[in-house]
Amino acid sequence: MVTAWPEEDWHSQRLLEALGRRGAASAVDPASLSAFVEEGVDVRAGGEPAGRFDAFVLVRGLGRAGDPDVQFEIYRALEESGAVVVNAIDALLAAQDKFRTTCLLARAGLPTPRAAVAQRPEEADAALEALGDAVLKPVTGSLGEGLLRVRDDAAGREALRERLARDGAVYLQEFVPTGGTDLRLFVVGGAVVGAMERVAPPGEWRTNVAQGARVRAYEAAGEVRAVAESAAAALGLDYAGVDLADGGEGMTVLEVNGNPSWRGILEATGQDMAERIADHVLARATCRLRRGVKSKLQETGATHG
Ligand SMILES: Nc1ncnc2c1ncn2[C@@H]1O[C@H](COP(=O)(O)OP(=O)(O)O)[C@@H](O)[C@H]1O
Ligand SMILES: [Mg+2]
Structure with a gap:
Protein backbone atom coordinates (compact mmCIF):
# COMPACT_ATOMS: atom_id res chain seq x y z
CA MET A 1 0.00 0.00 0.00
CA VAL A 2 1.48 3.30 -1.06
CA THR A 3 0.73 6.05 1.40
CA ALA A 4 2.50 9.13 2.64
CA TRP A 5 0.57 8.95 5.92
CA PRO A 6 0.70 5.37 7.22
CA GLU A 7 0.20 6.42 10.84
CA GLU A 8 -1.98 9.52 10.64
CA ASP A 9 -4.40 8.49 7.88
CA TRP A 10 -7.38 6.44 9.06
CA HIS A 11 -8.03 5.12 5.52
CA SER A 12 -4.44 3.94 5.11
CA GLN A 13 -4.66 2.07 8.40
CA ARG A 14 -8.01 0.44 7.60
CA LEU A 15 -6.81 -0.70 4.21
CA LEU A 16 -3.44 -1.94 5.42
CA GLU A 17 -5.24 -4.06 8.03
CA ALA A 18 -7.70 -5.38 5.42
CA LEU A 19 -4.88 -6.25 3.02
CA GLY A 20 -2.90 -7.81 5.87
CA ARG A 21 -5.81 -10.20 6.55
CA ARG A 22 -5.42 -11.52 3.00
CA GLY A 23 -1.66 -11.66 2.64
CA ALA A 24 1.57 -9.87 3.44
CA ALA A 25 0.99 -6.14 3.22
CA SER A 26 3.24 -3.21 3.98
CA ALA A 27 3.12 0.55 3.75
CA VAL A 28 5.44 2.15 1.23
CA ASP A 29 6.14 5.87 1.20
CA PRO A 30 5.70 7.38 -2.30
CA ALA A 31 8.93 9.29 -1.71
CA SER A 32 10.73 5.95 -1.44
CA LEU A 33 9.89 5.09 -5.08
CA SER A 34 12.88 5.16 -7.42
CA ALA A 35 13.71 3.78 -10.84
CA PHE A 36 16.78 2.69 -12.77
CA VAL A 37 16.51 2.47 -16.53
CA GLU A 38 18.77 0.14 -18.45
CA GLU A 39 17.05 -2.13 -20.94
CA GLY A 40 13.82 -2.01 -19.00
CA VAL A 41 12.69 0.18 -16.14
CA ASP A 42 13.58 -1.22 -12.74
CA VAL A 43 11.43 0.32 -10.05
CA ARG A 44 12.25 0.06 -6.37
CA ALA A 45 9.67 0.66 -3.68
CA GLY A 46 10.59 1.04 -0.02
CA GLY A 47 14.09 -0.24 -0.78
CA GLU A 48 12.83 -3.42 -2.47
CA PRO A 49 12.53 -4.36 -6.14
CA ALA A 50 8.94 -3.60 -7.22
CA GLY A 51 8.65 -7.12 -8.66
CA ARG A 52 8.46 -8.50 -5.11
CA PHE A 53 5.01 -6.96 -4.72
CA ASP A 54 1.87 -8.50 -6.26
CA ALA A 55 -0.03 -5.21 -6.27
CA PHE A 56 0.28 -1.56 -5.39
CA VAL A 57 -2.68 0.14 -3.76
CA LEU A 58 -2.60 3.91 -3.78
CA VAL A 59 -4.39 5.41 -0.81
CA ARG A 60 -2.65 8.65 -0.12
CA GLY A 61 -0.15 7.71 -2.77
CA LEU A 62 1.07 11.16 -3.70
CA GLY A 63 3.68 12.19 -1.21
CA ARG A 64 4.22 15.21 0.92
CA ALA A 65 7.92 14.59 0.25
CA GLY A 66 9.52 14.03 -3.15
CA ASP A 67 8.23 15.12 -6.54
CA PRO A 68 4.66 14.23 -7.56
CA ASP A 69 5.56 14.25 -11.28
CA VAL A 70 8.29 11.68 -10.69
CA GLN A 71 5.82 9.62 -8.67
CA PHE A 72 3.23 9.75 -11.51
CA GLU A 73 5.83 8.50 -14.00
CA ILE A 74 6.94 5.70 -11.69
CA TYR A 75 3.31 4.56 -11.30
CA ARG A 76 3.00 4.62 -15.10
CA ALA A 77 6.21 2.60 -15.46
CA LEU A 78 4.87 0.07 -12.97
CA GLU A 79 1.61 -0.23 -14.91
CA GLU A 80 3.47 -0.61 -18.21
CA SER A 81 5.52 -3.42 -16.68
CA GLY A 82 2.24 -5.25 -16.01
CA ALA A 83 2.06 -4.51 -12.28
CA VAL A 84 -1.35 -4.17 -10.64
CA VAL A 85 -1.76 -0.53 -9.59
CA VAL A 86 -5.04 0.44 -7.89
CA ASN A 87 -6.24 3.05 -8.71
CA ALA A 88 -4.39 3.41 -12.00
CA ILE A 89 -2.54 6.71 -12.01
CA ASP A 90 -4.22 8.20 -15.09
CA ALA A 91 -7.66 7.35 -13.76
CA LEU A 92 -6.74 8.93 -10.44
CA LEU A 93 -5.49 12.09 -12.14
CA ALA A 94 -8.63 12.28 -14.32
CA ALA A 95 -10.83 12.06 -11.23
CA GLN A 96 -8.79 14.74 -9.48
CA ASP A 97 -9.51 17.10 -12.35
CA LYS A 98 -13.18 18.11 -12.38
CA PHE A 99 -12.98 19.37 -15.97
CA ARG A 100 -11.50 16.13 -17.24
CA THR A 101 -14.09 14.19 -15.27
CA THR A 102 -16.90 16.18 -16.91
CA CYS A 103 -15.44 15.53 -20.38
CA LEU A 104 -15.11 11.79 -19.79
CA LEU A 105 -18.63 11.48 -18.37
CA ALA A 106 -20.16 13.47 -21.22
CA ARG A 107 -18.22 11.48 -23.81
CA ALA A 108 -19.51 8.26 -22.24
CA GLY A 109 -23.05 9.57 -22.67
CA LEU A 110 -23.67 9.76 -18.92
CA PRO A 111 -25.90 12.38 -17.31
CA THR A 112 -23.79 15.17 -15.82
CA PRO A 113 -24.57 18.89 -15.45
CA ARG A 114 -23.39 21.28 -18.15
CA ALA A 115 -20.00 22.69 -17.18
CA ALA A 116 -17.32 25.05 -18.43
CA VAL A 117 -13.74 26.11 -17.84
CA ALA A 118 -12.29 29.51 -18.71
CA GLN A 119 -9.07 31.42 -18.14
CA ARG A 120 -10.07 35.00 -18.90
CA PRO A 121 -12.93 37.15 -17.57
CA GLU A 122 -14.60 37.43 -21.02
CA GLU A 123 -14.91 33.69 -21.47
CA ALA A 124 -15.80 33.12 -17.82
CA ASP A 125 -18.61 35.71 -18.04
CA ALA A 126 -19.95 34.11 -21.20
CA ALA A 127 -19.97 30.69 -19.54
CA LEU A 128 -21.80 32.06 -16.51
CA GLU A 129 -24.35 33.72 -18.77
CA ALA A 130 -24.96 30.43 -20.57
CA LEU A 131 -25.24 28.41 -17.36
CA GLY A 132 -27.23 30.94 -15.35
CA ASP A 133 -27.31 29.51 -11.85
CA ALA A 134 -23.95 27.78 -11.33
CA VAL A 135 -21.45 26.35 -8.86
CA LEU A 136 -17.89 27.66 -9.01
CA LYS A 137 -15.44 24.92 -8.00
CA PRO A 138 -11.67 24.63 -7.74
CA VAL A 139 -10.65 22.40 -10.66
CA THR A 140 -8.86 20.01 -8.29
CA GLY A 141 -10.68 20.55 -5.00
CA SER A 142 -12.33 18.16 -2.54
CA LEU A 143 -14.36 18.00 0.70
CA GLY A 144 -16.69 20.73 -0.55
CA GLU A 145 -13.98 23.34 0.06
CA GLY A 146 -13.87 26.47 -2.09
CA LEU A 147 -17.32 25.87 -3.65
CA LEU A 148 -19.37 28.96 -4.34
CA ARG A 149 -22.85 29.39 -5.79
CA VAL A 150 -22.80 32.10 -8.43
CA ARG A 151 -25.48 33.72 -10.58
CA ASP A 152 -25.21 35.73 -13.76
CA ASP A 153 -25.03 39.07 -11.96
CA ALA A 154 -22.40 41.61 -10.77
CA ALA A 155 -21.55 39.58 -7.64
CA GLY A 156 -21.17 36.43 -9.74
CA ARG A 157 -18.86 38.12 -12.23
CA GLU A 158 -16.82 39.58 -9.36
CA ALA A 159 -16.42 36.09 -7.86
CA LEU A 160 -15.16 34.84 -11.24
CA ARG A 161 -12.53 37.60 -11.37
CA GLU A 162 -11.30 36.82 -7.87
CA ARG A 163 -10.95 33.13 -8.69
CA LEU A 164 -9.24 33.82 -12.00
CA ALA A 165 -6.71 36.07 -10.26
CA ARG A 166 -6.06 33.42 -7.62
CA ASP A 167 -6.23 30.16 -9.59
CA GLY A 168 -5.68 31.16 -13.23
CA ALA A 169 -8.79 29.25 -14.34
CA VAL A 170 -12.36 28.68 -13.24
CA TYR A 171 -14.57 25.61 -13.46
CA LEU A 172 -18.30 26.26 -13.49
CA GLN A 173 -21.02 23.64 -13.25
CA GLU A 174 -24.72 24.25 -13.71
CA PHE A 175 -26.49 24.33 -10.34
CA VAL A 176 -28.70 21.32 -9.67
CA PRO A 177 -31.57 22.11 -7.26
CA THR A 178 -31.02 19.12 -4.99
CA GLY A 179 -32.66 20.55 -1.87
CA GLY A 180 -29.46 19.69 0.00
CA ASP A 272 -16.15 -1.29 5.66
CA MET A 273 -15.15 -0.47 2.08
CA ALA A 274 -11.54 -1.37 2.95
CA GLU A 275 -12.63 -5.03 2.89
CA ARG A 276 -14.16 -4.66 -0.56
CA ILE A 277 -11.10 -2.87 -1.95
CA ALA A 278 -8.80 -5.50 -0.46
CA ASP A 279 -10.92 -8.31 -2.01
CA HIS A 280 -10.70 -6.62 -5.38
CA VAL A 281 -6.93 -6.06 -5.16
CA LEU A 282 -6.42 -9.68 -4.18
CA ALA A 283 -8.58 -10.82 -7.12
CA ARG A 284 -6.61 -8.71 -9.59
CA ALA A 285 -3.26 -9.81 -8.16
CA THR A 286 -4.32 -13.47 -8.32
CA CYS A 287 -5.47 -13.04 -11.91
CA ARG A 288 -2.12 -11.55 -12.86
CA LEU A 289 -0.18 -14.36 -11.19
CA ARG A 290 -2.29 -17.00 -12.98
CA ARG A 291 -1.66 -15.29 -16.31
CA GLY A 292 2.08 -15.23 -15.52
CA VAL A 293 2.14 -18.93 -14.69
CA LYS A 294 0.15 -19.77 -17.82
CA SER A 295 2.49 -17.87 -20.15
CA LYS A 296 5.54 -19.47 -18.48
CA LEU A 297 4.03 -22.89 -19.07
CA GLN A 298 3.31 -22.00 -22.69
CA GLU A 299 6.88 -20.73 -23.16
CA THR A 300 8.29 -24.01 -21.92
CA GLY A 301 5.77 -25.96 -23.99
CA ALA A 302 4.37 -27.58 -20.89
CA THR A 303 0.75 -27.10 -21.86
CA HIS A 304 -1.21 -28.97 -24.47
CA GLY A 305 -4.16 -27.46 -26.30
N1 LIG B 1 -23.80 21.47 -9.69
C1 LIG B 1 -24.18 21.36 -8.44
N2 LIG B 1 -25.45 21.64 -8.07
C2 LIG B 1 -25.84 21.52 -6.78
N3 LIG B 1 -25.05 21.13 -5.79
C3 LIG B 1 -23.78 20.82 -6.09
C4 LIG B 1 -23.28 20.92 -7.42
N4 LIG B 1 -22.00 20.55 -7.43
C5 LIG B 1 -21.69 20.24 -6.17
N5 LIG B 1 -22.75 20.38 -5.35
C6 LIG B 1 -22.79 20.10 -3.90
O1 LIG B 1 -21.50 20.33 -3.37
C7 LIG B 1 -20.92 19.11 -2.92
C8 LIG B 1 -19.45 19.08 -3.25
O2 LIG B 1 -19.29 19.18 -4.66
P1 LIG B 1 -18.31 18.21 -5.44
O3 LIG B 1 -18.38 18.55 -6.88
O4 LIG B 1 -18.61 16.82 -5.05
O5 LIG B 1 -16.87 18.67 -4.92
P2 LIG B 1 -15.90 18.09 -3.79
O6 LIG B 1 -14.80 17.43 -4.54
O7 LIG B 1 -15.45 19.27 -3.02
O8 LIG B 1 -16.70 17.11 -2.97
C9 LIG B 1 -21.74 18.02 -3.60
O9 LIG B 1 -21.72 16.84 -2.86
C10 LIG B 1 -23.10 18.64 -3.68
O10 LIG B 1 -23.78 18.53 -2.45
MG1 LIG C 1 -17.80 15.37 -3.73
Whole structure:
Protein backbone atom coordinates (compact mmCIF):
# COMPACT_ATOMS: atom_id res chain seq x y z
CA MET A 1 0.00 0.00 0.00
CA VAL A 2 1.48 3.30 -1.06
CA THR A 3 0.73 6.05 1.40
CA ALA A 4 2.50 9.13 2.64
CA TRP A 5 0.57 8.95 5.92
CA PRO A 6 0.70 5.37 7.22
CA GLU A 7 0.20 6.42 10.84
CA GLU A 8 -1.98 9.52 10.64
CA ASP A 9 -4.40 8.49 7.88
CA TRP A 10 -7.38 6.44 9.06
CA HIS A 11 -8.03 5.12 5.52
CA SER A 12 -4.44 3.94 5.11
CA GLN A 13 -4.66 2.07 8.40
CA ARG A 14 -8.01 0.44 7.60
CA LEU A 15 -6.81 -0.70 4.21
CA LEU A 16 -3.44 -1.94 5.42
CA GLU A 17 -5.24 -4.06 8.03
CA ALA A 18 -7.70 -5.38 5.42
CA LEU A 19 -4.88 -6.25 3.02
CA GLY A 20 -2.90 -7.81 5.87
CA ARG A 21 -5.81 -10.20 6.55
CA ARG A 22 -5.42 -11.52 3.00
CA GLY A 23 -1.66 -11.66 2.64
CA ALA A 24 1.57 -9.87 3.44
CA ALA A 25 0.99 -6.14 3.22
CA SER A 26 3.24 -3.21 3.98
CA ALA A 27 3.12 0.55 3.75
CA VAL A 28 5.44 2.15 1.23
CA ASP A 29 6.14 5.87 1.20
CA PRO A 30 5.70 7.38 -2.30
CA ALA A 31 8.93 9.29 -1.71
CA SER A 32 10.73 5.95 -1.44
CA LEU A 33 9.89 5.09 -5.08
CA SER A 34 12.88 5.16 -7.42
CA ALA A 35 13.71 3.78 -10.84
CA PHE A 36 16.78 2.69 -12.77
CA VAL A 37 16.51 2.47 -16.53
CA GLU A 38 18.77 0.14 -18.45
CA GLU A 39 17.05 -2.13 -20.94
CA GLY A 40 13.82 -2.01 -19.00
CA VAL A 41 12.69 0.18 -16.14
CA ASP A 42 13.58 -1.22 -12.74
CA VAL A 43 11.43 0.32 -10.05
CA ARG A 44 12.25 0.06 -6.37
CA ALA A 45 9.67 0.66 -3.68
CA GLY A 46 10.59 1.04 -0.02
CA GLY A 47 14.09 -0.24 -0.78
CA GLU A 48 12.83 -3.42 -2.47
CA PRO A 49 12.53 -4.36 -6.14
CA ALA A 50 8.94 -3.60 -7.22
CA GLY A 51 8.65 -7.12 -8.66
CA ARG A 52 8.46 -8.50 -5.11
CA PHE A 53 5.01 -6.96 -4.72
CA ASP A 54 1.87 -8.50 -6.26
CA ALA A 55 -0.03 -5.21 -6.27
CA PHE A 56 0.28 -1.56 -5.39
CA VAL A 57 -2.68 0.14 -3.76
CA LEU A 58 -2.60 3.91 -3.78
CA VAL A 59 -4.39 5.41 -0.81
CA ARG A 60 -2.65 8.65 -0.12
CA GLY A 61 -0.15 7.71 -2.77
CA LEU A 62 1.07 11.16 -3.70
CA GLY A 63 3.68 12.19 -1.21
CA ARG A 64 4.22 15.21 0.92
CA ALA A 65 7.92 14.59 0.25
CA GLY A 66 9.52 14.03 -3.15
CA ASP A 67 8.23 15.12 -6.54
CA PRO A 68 4.66 14.23 -7.56
CA ASP A 69 5.56 14.25 -11.28
CA VAL A 70 8.29 11.68 -10.69
CA GLN A 71 5.82 9.62 -8.67
CA PHE A 72 3.23 9.75 -11.51
CA GLU A 73 5.83 8.50 -14.00
CA ILE A 74 6.94 5.70 -11.69
CA TYR A 75 3.31 4.56 -11.30
CA ARG A 76 3.00 4.62 -15.10
CA ALA A 77 6.21 2.60 -15.46
CA LEU A 78 4.87 0.07 -12.97
CA GLU A 79 1.61 -0.23 -14.91
CA GLU A 80 3.47 -0.61 -18.21
CA SER A 81 5.52 -3.42 -16.68
CA GLY A 82 2.24 -5.25 -16.01
CA ALA A 83 2.06 -4.51 -12.28
CA VAL A 84 -1.35 -4.17 -10.64
CA VAL A 85 -1.76 -0.53 -9.59
CA VAL A 86 -5.04 0.44 -7.89
CA ASN A 87 -6.24 3.05 -8.71
CA ALA A 88 -4.39 3.41 -12.00
CA ILE A 89 -2.54 6.71 -12.01
CA ASP A 90 -4.22 8.20 -15.09
CA ALA A 91 -7.66 7.35 -13.76
CA LEU A 92 -6.74 8.93 -10.44
CA LEU A 93 -5.49 12.09 -12.14
CA ALA A 94 -8.63 12.28 -14.32
CA ALA A 95 -10.83 12.06 -11.23
CA GLN A 96 -8.79 14.74 -9.48
CA ASP A 97 -9.51 17.10 -12.35
CA LYS A 98 -13.18 18.11 -12.38
CA PHE A 99 -12.98 19.37 -15.97
CA ARG A 100 -11.50 16.13 -17.24
CA THR A 101 -14.09 14.19 -15.27
CA THR A 102 -16.90 16.18 -16.91
CA CYS A 103 -15.44 15.53 -20.38
CA LEU A 104 -15.11 11.79 -19.79
CA LEU A 105 -18.63 11.48 -18.37
CA ALA A 106 -20.16 13.47 -21.22
CA ARG A 107 -18.22 11.48 -23.81
CA ALA A 108 -19.51 8.26 -22.24
CA GLY A 109 -23.05 9.57 -22.67
CA LEU A 110 -23.67 9.76 -18.92
CA PRO A 111 -25.90 12.38 -17.31
CA THR A 112 -23.79 15.17 -15.82
CA PRO A 113 -24.57 18.89 -15.45
CA ARG A 114 -23.39 21.28 -18.15
CA ALA A 115 -20.00 22.69 -17.18
CA ALA A 116 -17.32 25.05 -18.43
CA VAL A 117 -13.74 26.11 -17.84
CA ALA A 118 -12.29 29.51 -18.71
CA GLN A 119 -9.07 31.42 -18.14
CA ARG A 120 -10.07 35.00 -18.90
CA PRO A 121 -12.93 37.15 -17.57
CA GLU A 122 -14.60 37.43 -21.02
CA GLU A 123 -14.91 33.69 -21.47
CA ALA A 124 -15.80 33.12 -17.82
CA ASP A 125 -18.61 35.71 -18.04
CA ALA A 126 -19.95 34.11 -21.20
CA ALA A 127 -19.97 30.69 -19.54
CA LEU A 128 -21.80 32.06 -16.51
CA GLU A 129 -24.35 33.72 -18.77
CA ALA A 130 -24.96 30.43 -20.57
CA LEU A 131 -25.24 28.41 -17.36
CA GLY A 132 -27.23 30.94 -15.35
CA ASP A 133 -27.31 29.51 -11.85
CA ALA A 134 -23.95 27.78 -11.33
CA VAL A 135 -21.45 26.35 -8.86
CA LEU A 136 -17.89 27.66 -9.01
CA LYS A 137 -15.44 24.92 -8.00
CA PRO A 138 -11.67 24.63 -7.74
CA VAL A 139 -10.65 22.40 -10.66
CA THR A 140 -8.86 20.01 -8.29
CA GLY A 141 -10.68 20.55 -5.00
CA SER A 142 -12.33 18.16 -2.54
CA LEU A 143 -14.36 18.00 0.70
CA GLY A 144 -16.69 20.73 -0.55
CA GLU A 145 -13.98 23.34 0.06
CA GLY A 146 -13.87 26.47 -2.09
CA LEU A 147 -17.32 25.87 -3.65
CA LEU A 148 -19.37 28.96 -4.34
CA ARG A 149 -22.85 29.39 -5.79
CA VAL A 150 -22.80 32.10 -8.43
CA ARG A 151 -25.48 33.72 -10.58
CA ASP A 152 -25.21 35.73 -13.76
CA ASP A 153 -25.03 39.07 -11.96
CA ALA A 154 -22.40 41.61 -10.77
CA ALA A 155 -21.55 39.58 -7.64
CA GLY A 156 -21.17 36.43 -9.74
CA ARG A 157 -18.86 38.12 -12.23
CA GLU A 158 -16.82 39.58 -9.36
CA ALA A 159 -16.42 36.09 -7.86
CA LEU A 160 -15.16 34.84 -11.24
CA ARG A 161 -12.53 37.60 -11.37
CA GLU A 162 -11.30 36.82 -7.87
CA ARG A 163 -10.95 33.13 -8.69
CA LEU A 164 -9.24 33.82 -12.00
CA ALA A 165 -6.71 36.07 -10.26
CA ARG A 166 -6.06 33.42 -7.62
CA ASP A 167 -6.23 30.16 -9.59
CA GLY A 168 -5.68 31.16 -13.23
CA ALA A 169 -8.79 29.25 -14.34
CA VAL A 170 -12.36 28.68 -13.24
CA TYR A 171 -14.57 25.61 -13.46
CA LEU A 172 -18.30 26.26 -13.49
CA GLN A 173 -21.02 23.64 -13.25
CA GLU A 174 -24.72 24.25 -13.71
CA PHE A 175 -26.49 24.33 -10.34
CA VAL A 176 -28.70 21.32 -9.67
CA PRO A 177 -31.57 22.11 -7.26
CA THR A 178 -31.02 19.12 -4.99
CA GLY A 179 -32.66 20.55 -1.87
CA GLY A 180 -29.46 19.69 0.00
CA THR A 181 -29.66 15.93 -0.53
CA ASP A 182 -27.56 13.67 -2.72
CA LEU A 183 -26.23 10.15 -3.00
CA ARG A 184 -22.73 8.80 -2.59
CA LEU A 185 -22.21 5.42 -4.20
CA PHE A 186 -19.08 3.42 -3.63
CA VAL A 187 -18.02 1.37 -6.64
CA VAL A 188 -15.35 -1.35 -6.43
CA GLY A 189 -14.34 -3.57 -9.33
CA GLY A 190 -17.20 -2.31 -11.50
CA ALA A 191 -20.00 -2.87 -8.98
CA VAL A 192 -21.72 -0.69 -6.39
CA VAL A 193 -20.81 -2.18 -3.00
CA GLY A 194 -22.03 0.57 -0.68
CA ALA A 195 -24.31 3.57 -0.85
CA MET A 196 -25.60 6.33 1.35
CA GLU A 197 -27.80 9.34 1.18
CA ARG A 198 -26.31 12.60 2.45
CA VAL A 199 -28.37 15.44 3.86
CA ALA A 200 -26.77 18.86 4.25
CA PRO A 201 -27.26 20.74 7.53
CA PRO A 202 -29.90 23.53 7.51
CA GLY A 203 -28.87 26.48 5.33
CA GLU A 204 -26.16 24.46 3.55
CA TRP A 205 -26.44 23.09 -0.01
CA ARG A 206 -23.16 21.16 -0.01
CA THR A 207 -23.71 17.58 1.15
CA ASN A 208 -20.10 16.69 2.02
CA VAL A 209 -19.68 14.84 5.30
CA ALA A 210 -16.78 17.24 5.88
CA GLN A 211 -19.35 20.08 5.75
CA GLY A 212 -21.52 18.52 8.43
CA ALA A 213 -23.92 16.42 6.31
CA ARG A 214 -25.86 13.64 8.01
CA VAL A 215 -25.74 10.23 6.35
CA ARG A 216 -28.02 7.24 6.11
CA ALA A 217 -27.83 3.93 4.29
CA TYR A 218 -29.28 3.83 0.80
CA GLU A 219 -30.35 0.84 -1.25
CA ALA A 220 -29.01 1.54 -4.75
CA ALA A 221 -30.84 -0.18 -7.58
CA GLY A 222 -31.68 0.11 -11.26
CA GLU A 223 -30.61 3.23 -13.09
CA VAL A 224 -28.85 4.83 -10.10
CA ARG A 225 -26.66 1.79 -9.76
CA ALA A 226 -25.97 1.57 -13.49
CA VAL A 227 -25.05 5.25 -13.77
CA ALA A 228 -22.59 5.03 -10.85
CA GLU A 229 -20.95 1.90 -12.24
CA SER A 230 -20.68 3.43 -15.71
CA ALA A 231 -19.20 6.64 -14.25
CA ALA A 232 -16.44 4.72 -12.46
CA ALA A 233 -15.79 2.79 -15.69
CA ALA A 234 -15.71 5.98 -17.79
CA LEU A 235 -12.84 7.22 -15.64
CA GLY A 236 -11.14 3.81 -15.47
CA LEU A 237 -11.24 3.65 -11.67
CA ASP A 238 -10.98 0.34 -9.79
CA TYR A 239 -12.59 1.98 -6.80
CA ALA A 240 -14.49 5.22 -6.75
CA GLY A 241 -16.95 7.37 -4.86
CA VAL A 242 -19.63 8.69 -7.20
CA ASP A 243 -21.74 11.70 -6.21
CA LEU A 244 -25.22 11.62 -7.77
CA ALA A 245 -28.02 14.12 -7.38
CA ASP A 246 -31.54 14.59 -8.64
CA GLY A 247 -32.68 18.12 -9.36
CA GLY A 248 -36.04 17.00 -10.72
CA GLU A 249 -34.83 15.82 -14.13
CA GLY A 250 -33.39 12.48 -13.11
CA MET A 251 -30.08 11.46 -11.61
CA THR A 252 -27.00 13.31 -12.71
CA VAL A 253 -23.33 12.76 -11.79
CA LEU A 254 -21.89 15.72 -9.87
CA GLU A 255 -18.41 14.28 -9.55
CA VAL A 256 -16.36 11.11 -9.31
CA ASN A 257 -13.72 10.63 -6.60
CA GLY A 258 -10.68 8.43 -7.20
CA ASN A 259 -9.48 8.78 -3.65
CA PRO A 260 -12.81 8.60 -1.83
CA SER A 261 -13.27 8.59 1.92
CA TRP A 262 -15.36 5.70 3.24
CA ARG A 263 -15.88 6.92 6.78
CA GLY A 264 -19.41 8.17 6.00
CA ILE A 265 -20.44 4.88 4.33
CA LEU A 266 -19.07 2.92 7.29
CA GLU A 267 -21.06 5.11 9.65
CA ALA A 268 -24.24 4.88 7.56
CA THR A 269 -24.13 1.19 6.66
CA GLY A 270 -21.68 -0.57 8.97
CA GLN A 271 -19.91 -1.80 5.83
CA ASP A 272 -16.15 -1.29 5.66
CA MET A 273 -15.15 -0.47 2.08
CA ALA A 274 -11.54 -1.37 2.95
CA GLU A 275 -12.63 -5.03 2.89
CA ARG A 276 -14.16 -4.66 -0.56
CA ILE A 277 -11.10 -2.87 -1.95
CA ALA A 278 -8.80 -5.50 -0.46
CA ASP A 279 -10.92 -8.31 -2.01
CA HIS A 280 -10.70 -6.62 -5.38
CA VAL A 281 -6.93 -6.06 -5.16
CA LEU A 282 -6.42 -9.68 -4.18
CA ALA A 283 -8.58 -10.82 -7.12
CA ARG A 284 -6.61 -8.71 -9.59
CA ALA A 285 -3.26 -9.81 -8.16
CA THR A 286 -4.32 -13.47 -8.32
CA CYS A 287 -5.47 -13.04 -11.91
CA ARG A 288 -2.12 -11.55 -12.86
CA LEU A 289 -0.18 -14.36 -11.19
CA ARG A 290 -2.29 -17.00 -12.98
CA ARG A 291 -1.66 -15.29 -16.31
CA GLY A 292 2.08 -15.23 -15.52
CA VAL A 293 2.14 -18.93 -14.69
CA LYS A 294 0.15 -19.77 -17.82
CA SER A 295 2.49 -17.87 -20.15
CA LYS A 296 5.54 -19.47 -18.48
CA LEU A 297 4.03 -22.89 -19.07
CA GLN A 298 3.31 -22.00 -22.69
CA GLU A 299 6.88 -20.73 -23.16
CA THR A 300 8.29 -24.01 -21.92
CA GLY A 301 5.77 -25.96 -23.99
CA ALA A 302 4.37 -27.58 -20.89
CA THR A 303 0.75 -27.10 -21.86
CA HIS A 304 -1.21 -28.97 -24.47
CA GLY A 305 -4.16 -27.46 -26.30
N1 LIG B 1 -23.80 21.47 -9.69
C1 LIG B 1 -24.18 21.36 -8.44
N2 LIG B 1 -25.45 21.64 -8.07
C2 LIG B 1 -25.84 21.52 -6.78
N3 LIG B 1 -25.05 21.13 -5.79
C3 LIG B 1 -23.78 20.82 -6.09
C4 LIG B 1 -23.28 20.92 -7.42
N4 LIG B 1 -22.00 20.55 -7.43
C5 LIG B 1 -21.69 20.24 -6.17
N5 LIG B 1 -22.75 20.38 -5.35
C6 LIG B 1 -22.79 20.10 -3.90
O1 LIG B 1 -21.50 20.33 -3.37
C7 LIG B 1 -20.92 19.11 -2.92
C8 LIG B 1 -19.45 19.08 -3.25
O2 LIG B 1 -19.29 19.18 -4.66
P1 LIG B 1 -18.31 18.21 -5.44
O3 LIG B 1 -18.38 18.55 -6.88
O4 LIG B 1 -18.61 16.82 -5.05
O5 LIG B 1 -16.87 18.67 -4.92
P2 LIG B 1 -15.90 18.09 -3.79
O6 LIG B 1 -14.80 17.43 -4.54
O7 LIG B 1 -15.45 19.27 -3.02
O8 LIG B 1 -16.70 17.11 -2.97
C9 LIG B 1 -21.74 18.02 -3.60
O9 LIG B 1 -21.72 16.84 -2.86
C10 LIG B 1 -23.10 18.64 -3.68
O10 LIG B 1 -23.78 18.53 -2.45
MG1 LIG C 1 -17.80 15.37 -3.73
